[in-house]
Amino acid sequence: MGYKIGRVSCFVLFLAVFSMLLCGCLQQPYHSPVDPFALDPVLLHDNRSNYLPVQNIANNRPSNTAPIPQPNTVSNTQYQYQFTDNAVNLPPPMQAREIRQVTHVNDIAQNDYRYNNSFGNYSGSLSYNSSAYPNNLSSDSSMLLRSQAHQVPQVRQSQETIQASLQYPQDSVNSGIRIDPSLNELGARVVAEDINRLAEFRGGWRHSGSYGFLPQAEYLVDGGDGDGSSSNYKVLVKDDWSVMNLDVGDTVAHYDTVDGRTVVEGSNRVHIYAPRFGAVRKVEGVVKTDHSMSLGEMNQHLRTGTGKTSERTDQTAQEFVAGYTRGRDDLHGIRSRMVGAGVGSNEGLAGYNNFEGVVSYSDTLRLMKLGSAEIVHLAEGCQNARVWQGSEGVKIKASYKVPMSMSVGEGVGQLFKIDDSGIAGKSQLRLIKVASRGSASSGDVIEFTLRFDNLGTEPLGNITIMDNLTTRLEFIPDSAMSSVPSGFVLEPNGVSSFTLRFEIKDPLEAGKFGVVQFRCRVL
Amino acid sequence: MKLVLLRIVLPVLLVLFAINFAECVFAQIMPHNIQPHPGVNPLARWAGMPGEPVVGYYQPVKITVPDGARIAFAVNNRFVEREESPYLVGLLLGANYRLRVTDIKFHPGKELFPSVTVLQRTYPPKNSELDYPIQIDLTHEDLELALSGRFVTRVIYLENPQTALPIRGGIGQQITTEAKPNEDPMLIAHNLGKPVAVIQLGGRVPTNRSFADAFFFHGSPPWMYLNKIKKEPQGSYLYQQHRSIR
Secondary structure (H helix, E strand, C coil): CHHHHHHHHHHHHHHHHHHHHHHHHHCCCCCCCCCCCCCCCCCCCCCHHHCEECEECCCCCCCCCCCCCCCCCCCCHHHCCCCCHHHHCCCCCCCCEEEEEECCCCCHHHCEEEECCCCCEECCCEECCCCCCCHHHHHHCCEEEECCHHHCCCCCCCHHHHHHHCCECCCCCCCCCCCCCCECCCCCECCHHHHHHHHHHCCCCECCCCCCECHHHHEEEEECCCCCCCCCCCCEECCCCCEECCCCCCEEEEEECCCCCEEEEECCEEEEECCCEEEEEEEECCCCCCCCCCCCCCCCCCCCCCCCCCCCCCCCCCCCCCCCCCCCCCCCCCCCCCCCCCCCCCCCCCCCCCCCHHHHHHHHHHHCCCCHHHHHHHHHHHHHHHHHHCCCCCCCCCCCCCCCCCCCCCCEEEEEEEECCCCCCCCCEEEEEEECCCECCCCCEEEEEEEEEECCCCCEEEEEEEEECCCCEEECCCCCEECCCEEEEEEECCCCCEEEEEEECCCECCCCEEEEEEEEEEC | CHHHHHHHHHHHHHHHHHHHHHHHHHHCCCHHHCCCCCCCCHHHHHCCCCCCCCCCCEEEEEEECCCCCEEEEEECCEEEECCCCCEEEEEEECCEEEEEEECECCECCCCECCEEEECCCCCCCCCCCCCCCEEEECCHHHHHHHHCCCEEEEEEEEECHHHCCCCCCCCCCCEEEECCCCCCHHHHHHHHEEEEEEEEECCCCCCCCCCCCCCCCCCCCCEEECHHHHHCCCCCHHHHHHHHHC
16 A cells, blocks of 8 residues: 555656646746847947948958967057047056946936946945036047936935945856846846836836737847857857857857957847837638529428318407597688787896896896896895905915026936956957947838957957848948958848858957947848 | 655645646637637737736827728717828727728729727837837728628738848838638737737628717727827827826
């Protein structure tokens, strides 16, 4: 008996575990349609005149690329980007840098983020500077990014949450501009329900049912290295410079380090609101059908008998009869010698003899006649009117204590200091992807800008930027440009779109950066 | 020990198994399996799927008809003529609207009375709701088929960008997939994206033209005429709606 019970219980336990695993596989995985790290900036300084037309090259980067020179031996200052922060010329190891958030209190939609290079822990001191608008930032701002701050709801803020927000782990900071997704623009910790609202206001609307995020279909997502799911692997670069796992929509950069490694770095993801509607048509109709059926043979002999009805009404008697009938003869004619003699009364309708109460006033107004009885009521009304016009009436009390002017201070919200010391000897490339607009319709042209920064302390060589465009983005020919000398390859990606490849020719020294641009048309 | 195993552990495991299995099964329920309420458009059961906001949101919809045809919506069981195509209107989710299409090219005097139902709303960025409405394009072929006695159903879906076809779309160039006679257009649309609206034309005409037919007009649910707001932008139309309510 015990053996049986144990066997049954083991079977049931196995069944339960198996069903849990099965159900977990059947249910749709949680996919955030909105990358909380995603930037959607649209504003860049228009320094396109400083860009260089890219040089079309036929094949991929050859394997015998030039060796990486030693630091400080190659200068690419000839192609320096104009609004670069290289004017700071931070020598390696880099000094502590700053991220400042400029918060307009009354207009969150106008929030601007000014980022400098950042790397490392989000740790350090926090100080408020509410005195003035940070004019000093406008000069050294390397990139002015306009985020979707207007879509972010305001949440609670407290000093404790701000302090807690600064303890942001380093391993999640893959890209320098990423910030803690649980922080809002004011630096406050966003509570759980507000995080859902955050996604909703940023376009992704989390479904409470089992369908996950439905509005993700409205956004055109481009950039990044995979979507994080198990079916989308990270991009790999082989020894022959061929690239694996570059999926549609991926944007990555791979580079070589001084110590001989090839590193792949993905960009941030760009979300563009570009819904496209299709239709499924079904036409139904009735087809005329002629179908004839005939009897083949009938062998059943049936005979109709005789039907006879013998019921007959004998007599109908009405017990109650009318006693008498009164009839009226209609007029056979009307003869009258009298015609209308006119209206002899100037008082209008007769019968309005009641001059009391409200009726009398209405008659007065209607008949334009003021009777003696109405004069009394009129006198009372006048008396009442005089009473109300007297001192017992309500007076208007005016107060002159109103502000003549009102000003709202707008200043620096917060100041973050990022400690990136102790990173000497590291190689790090940051790739930022921005789009010129956050929403687009079919036929609109979007300009994508890719900026790559060498955040490490060693030069990076053979930088190759690859962007596998989604199917709804059509590359506009001859629109690719670069701020540094680079080659350009356009390859079909197999889904009727293209893969763009920018091959930066010169090594990128520490603290330097470059920008490539191209335009696409939304299908 | 055996008693504990038999009386406690086993029922607990059975209950866990049942709950897990039921959750798994009900999570896979598709809306086309849900029986609609009587008197409701069977396709409207797709509206208001679990968790979707339904009440009080006027989804902007742009309806385009070809060749100078005109569309009239109903107010209080009577059609109201407005400007020419395209029509930008705000429709409630799940409500059934009766339209009238007149001035059809090559068919003077003929009329069609389509029905429109919005199933899902969209989530455009703030203050750009009117820039990205649900787009419904009626082609001249649709009108011809309906006039010839056919019943035309167009299920409008929001295309999945991950599986979007690399072809150009736009006003009057809506990507259209034909459903076979034995296929459900709603299921096809569900496979291609997210069904957001349904328009059906052909078949029914008013039973009595002399007085308002409430059943024919589906009760004349409220709608908003947004063409004028679009021409005179004063911020979000939802904000205007909020102001009008106040």
